[in-house]
Amino acid sequence: MFEAVYYVVETIDGDYAHLKRTDIEMEDTFLVARALLPDAIREGSKLKYEMMQYTMLG
Secondary structure, three states, rough: OOOOEEEEEEEOOOOEEHHHHHHOOOOOOOOEHHHHOOOOOOOOOOOEEEEEEEEEEE
């Protein structure tokens, strides 16, 4: 039900980041407000979304 979802930050556009899922094949990106993401994200950062929270991997 609350499985982890994995993303990579494709691009950062001002106050938003475009995330692409890496755990399943998907062409579209997902737009997320940077305020919801860890402060240290950069393009190429890997994230895990679980229990309504994003955490940075590695």
